[in-house]
Amino acid sequence: MNRTVKKVAVLGSGIMGSRIACHFANIGCQVLLLDIVPKEPTAAETAKGLTLESKAVRNRIVTESFQNTLKANPAPLFSKAFADRITLGNFDDDLAKIKDYDWIIEVVVERLDIKKSIFEKVDALRKPGTLISSNTSGIPIHLMAEGRSEDFRKHFCGTHFFNPPRYLRLLEIIPTPETSPEVIDFLLHYGDLYLGKSTVLCKDTPAFIANRVGIYAMVQSIRATEELGMTVEEVDKLTSDIVGRPKSGTFRLSDVVGLDTTVHVANNLYQSLTDDESRDAFLLPSSINKLMENKWLGDKTGQGFYKKIKDENGKSVILALDLKTFEYKPSQKQKLEVIDKLKKIPALKERFAVALADKSTAGAFYRQTFGDVFRYVTYRIPEISDELFRIDEAIKAGFGWQLGLFETWDIIGLQAGIELIEGLGKKPAQWVYDLAASGIGGFYKVENGRRLFYDLPSKSYKTIPGQESFIILDNLRKTNEVWSNPEATVFDLGDGVLGLEFRSKMNTFGPNVIEGVHKAISLAEQNYRGLVIGNDSHEAFSAGANLAMLFMYSIQQEWDEVNMMIAQFQKTMTRVRYSSVPVVVAPHTLALGGGCEISLHADRVVAAAETYIGLVEVGVGVIPAGGGTKELAARCSDLYQTGDPELNILQNAFMNIATAKVSSSAQEAFEMNYLRRGDKIVLNRSRLIAEAKESVIELAEAGYTQPQPRSDIKVQGKAGIALFEAGIAQMRLAGYISDHDRKIARKLAYVISGGDLSYPQHVSEQYLLDLEREAFLSLCGEKKTLERMQGLLTGGKPPRN
Template identity: 65%
Template sequence: MNRTIKKVAVLGSGVMGSRIACHFANIGVQVLLLDIAPKELTPDEEKKGLKLEAAAVRNRIVNAALQAAIVANPSPLYRKADASRIKTGNFDDNLKEIAGCDWTIEVVIERLDIKKGLYEKVEQFRKPGTLITSNTSGIPIHLLAEGRSEDFKQHFAGTHFFNPPRYLKLLEIIPTPDTKPEVLDFLQHYGDLYLGKTVVLAKDTPGFIANRVGVFALLDAMQTMQKLGLTVEETDKLTGPVIGHAKSATLRTSDVVGLDTTINVANGLAQGLPNDEAKDVFVLPDFVKKMGESKWLGDKTGQGFYKKVKGEGGKSEIHALDLSTMEYKPSQKVKFATLEMTKTIEKLADRFKVLVAGKDKAGEFYRLSFGSLFSYVSNRIPEISDGLFKLDDALRAGFGWEMGPFETWDALGVQAGLDLAKAAGRTPAPWVEEMLAAGNTTFYKVTEAGVRQFYDIASKSYQSVPGVENFIILDNLRASGKVLWKNSGASVIDLGDGILNVEFHSKMNALGTDVIQGLLKGVEMAEAGYRGLVVGNDAPNFSAGANLGLVYMQALDQDFDELNMMIQQFQQAMMRMRYSSIPVVGTPHGLTLGGGCELNLHCDRVVAAAESYIGLVEFGVGLIPGGGGTKEMTLRTALKYEDGEPEFNLLRNTYMTISTAKVSTSAAEAFDLGYLRRGDEVVLNSNRVIAQAKAAAIDMADAGYTQPLQKTNIKVHGKGALAMFKTGVYAMQQGNYISTHDQLIADKLAYVMCGGDLSSPTEVSEQYLLDLEREAFLSLCGERKTLERIQSILTTGKPLRN
């Protein structure tokens, strides 16, 4: 059946329901968002003389929930305007409208009786053949389908989104025995391509996959912490970024999510898993029970494992719970010798062997926790999944782990992981030793063709990981020998079909000398014997910008000749990419700031991940964009002058974007800010970006790409516009809205964008603007207050407004 999703009904407008509705609105789908109608008036409604029958009253709950979502931070919407695609209503008056919907998603309270009662009503109006799914995270899917019609059962499944649905990539699909295979195929395809999710097919077992393993890991960390006498701060230090987990680690995450949620999920799993070999882990530690009884539930109650208090002078301080006394004490900095040894190890996979070899409490913690985790996941197959790769996918996408449990186990070595599990008092599943005995020494391997395979327990052989045929994974290409050139900051990789890729691997993908060399090498190699070039990487962020530390050191030493040469090389590299004989495609994703933004501004086309935070942020460190960004944004603005809007207005909008260091909150917003333009693409699933960029490069090559000519007819407005900007900036400074140094930077930016103090509007070249841009950048590098701003960012990570 050829199925198209034009309209979706979301039943339940709570935190999850409203945000699922927003994410469908993000991708252009019409949404019907429904909730219960109130049973009584509020005092405000009574004062207004409203009746229960009034539409404003009957839709009060759903409208309030949607409004809360719209103003939430981080926003569940790509653009606030996308909320216009959501129509609200209530179950009594509007449930009949689901007859016009292609997919109905139930997201009401986690009670079987309430859900089943709603389904009974849904069956009266739902059009046969349309999708019906539940977002439940704890109720068995087969129980929800009991008593329903055959058509309902055939088109029913669990679709478990993770909160917040826009940002967390996991979507677990849980079928019932009656769910049609084509329905499952469609849900997996749609979730991947249209919703941008990592879709994992799960079995109908308690907690499904991610929560089952993720909550086990959380509770096991709590018990190990108690066993070793570790503090709250020590535990979070050990379970955060050092092992590829979120900065909020374990206990801070529990505070954010709410300890009551942890307690409810743990209790549910403890009751639902009487035969789990590690059921002892799901028994809550005494300190968690006490915290629950005291309503110390985290951020929602003002205190949990951490508590924010007012210290001396009214300054906020973070206190941490002392588990031995159950009292709060000032949070302490944590230091372990084992962690110190990993500081120079950039690659996550290389850290694990050092961590488990530690001779201090940190090493002991890792030996126990990894041993328990490895044993647990080995025993979950085939109970919760037939393929081990699904567990890794689920934990990476749902809990934000950089590496899944089996990937981590591989990094340590399968035999070493088995030894850790046994030493921790756990019993791994027999299939692991059988796998080793057969000569299979890893859970994953990459073929010579760059295809990733996993060990399939049923067939006792390696099988290709399904569902990634349309992805290009650079690690796999690297493992299969596709790297053609590399230095310490960049690599040139052959993507096949005549397309090369330049990948960065500097810290935060900062654009330093090595990366610039890699970009130039990539263009040179592509022009010599290939059809196109992609600039892409698989890191969480495309690039945090130019190497600010290098700029700072040269400016501090007043080595302005060297600094001038460095900026000139950066500008020339950007122009080399823009005016090469082959098409160049950029792939922004995550943070794409400063120099990273400038790079994409100079690509022929951009294929951006939906979650791209793009911006020229140099103003915050006392500079203006100096790698061609100011020139390019001025050029793009000049190209709009024939659209009818007053030219000064267009220029002012661009000027404000740069001078306020605006960063797009999504790729969609990047179009509004001018960082993306017509012809650029947005891809919902970030895993697909490089493959789509390769396809774009091929399309341009096939269409007969011709090397463009540098522009020499960019209209600038000279003194007229410059006076306007300076007057406005002066007024801002006099009103104490900005500092005198802000005024200096803003005036220099205006000078470049207006083409200098030309007496009348004039057409200038790109090189003319580049020279002005570089001159302004260098002069600001000589300002003490600029150096203070750069130093603040480098040392504290916080902007300084001096």
């Protein structure tokens, strides 16, 4: 069957329902969002003369829920305009409309009786063949389908999105025994390609995969905190991005999610897991029970493991809960020796051996928690999944871990992991001992650029399915590396296409990365069809230039060196633009400063949907000088049409740079003119490099011709400068900007307007690049610029001087 999904009905407009509706709107679907009718009008509605028959009253619940969702931060929509794709209604008046929809998703309250009553109505109204699913996080899927028609049961399964659906990549697909294999295959593919999800096939077991393992790990970490006498701040530091997990750590994450959510899942697991050898682990530690008694549930109640207050000066202060006294005290910045050691190790995979070998209480915490959860997941196969890789994929995509548990175990070594577990007086499942005795390897291996996993039933390695759509650079590292230096690697991606990966800290542009760009283009021009510039970093595509080196030269007043650095960077960006083969850049997550500029100079950008791109140089006291200011002036010139208010178009570009505005999505990057017609958005980041490679091939086969430097960029000259000067003066007068902000803005106005020209005219790219470089160089000599650079380098935040 050739199935398509153009219209989606979401039943239930709570936090999850509204956000799921928004994400379907993000990908272009028409969405119908429904909820119940209120029992009676409010006093305010009655005062307006409204009754229960009024549409505004009948749709009040869904309208209020949806409006609250639109105000949420982070935003659930790629663009505010996408809200128009969602139609609101109620179950009584609008449920019959579902007959025209391709997929019906139930997201009502977590009660089986209510869900079954909804499905009884849906079964009578839907057209045969319509997909239908439940977003439950705990109720057995098969129970919901009882009593429904054969066609309903055939097209029904669980589709468990994680909150917030736009940002968390996991989508668990949970079929029943009666779900059609065609439906399962379709949803796995649709979730991956169209929704941008890591779609994981799950069994209909309590909490499925991610919550079963993730809640176990969270509760055991809290238990270990109590047993070892540690503080919540210490453990949050130990369980943060230092070991490849979200920066929030364990306790802060609990506050964000809501402690009641964790408790609800844990209690359900304890009640239902009568055969789990570790069932008692879901009995909650005393600290959690006391928090629940006090109704200290986290952010939703204003306090949990942390609490934010205002001091006597009105300044926000974060307090942390002392688990021994149950009193709040000012949160302390943690100075743990092991953290200092781990920070000095750039590669995440190399940190685990150091963490586990640490002799302090922190090391004991790592050994206890890693060893215990390693043991736990070995007993979950085949209970919750037949394949171990699905457990890793679920925990990574659902909880934001960079590495799965079996992946982490492979890093420290199979035998070392067994010894870690045995050191706790416990044992993993027998199949782990059998694997170790066989000597054939660990849980994963890479062969011919494809990743394989150990399959328990066959006791052999099988290819992880779906990889044909992905290019994972780590899988090519041993076989396809063409050239490398300490911070850049060039890969052969196949089909005559090269790939360039940055590997510096936050993938910033320093000498090694710049060398890598030139080398990759030279190699591509000699023997290949084109080049992809991208990476698989979890942190950033590129956070910009290497500020430390620039600061060092500037503080020493080595102006020739600074000038050479800027000229070399401009030359590098120009090389990207004027290569004789197509260059496609694949940004994702953060693409700031130089990361934005290299994207602006690409023949095509293939961006991840979650790409936050912008020219942010004013924050450190300078203007974009790697061609960024020039490029936005050129793009404005290209937008000018006869009769257009040209200064208004230029003003938008000026304000984006002057305010260091960063797009909230790749879609907004189009609206800001950082992406343009011909550039592409990819929903699933795992597909990014493969899609970029296809774009290189497409450009090459279309007869790519090397571009020539431009001399037709229309600039506004004095008219533009005058407009910006007036606005800058007003902002300074109102106190919105400082004197130094004004100085930077005036430099930017001068460059983006093309200098002090008497009338609008056409100039060359090189002319604008020279203006950029001159302005940048002069600002590097300013004391307040150096203070901003130093603030970012030492404290992570430049001062507003």
